[in-house]
Amino acid sequence: MSDLSNKITSLAIDYLGPATGRFLQRQSSSHMNGLVFETIERQHLPEFARWVHISAGLLIGNQKGKELADKIMRL
Numbered sequence: 001m002s003d004l005s006n007k008i009t010s011l012a013i014d015y016l017g018p019a020t021g022r023f024l025q026r027q028s029s030s031h032m033n034g035l036v037f038e039t040i041e042r043q044h045l046p047e048f049a050r051w052v053h054i055s056a057g058l059l060i061g062n063q064k065g066k067e068l069a070d071k072i073m074r075l
Helices: 003-031 042-060 062-073
Strands: none
Touching: 003 042, 003 062, 042 062
């Protein structure tokens, strides 16, 4: 894993628990043209955070999803 993907995972685990790894991988591969989450780079963050907000919002509520996406954008 890259340093950035590790930081994202560390943030997200508090929101998504044990499903975090699979969730993050799915967001990048399904919504970002097959991007491998472990290779995510800073230029991917705006689009990635947008998808995290949308998808996590469905699971943990819109406010928590937005909070997580905002934290990802600040990395």
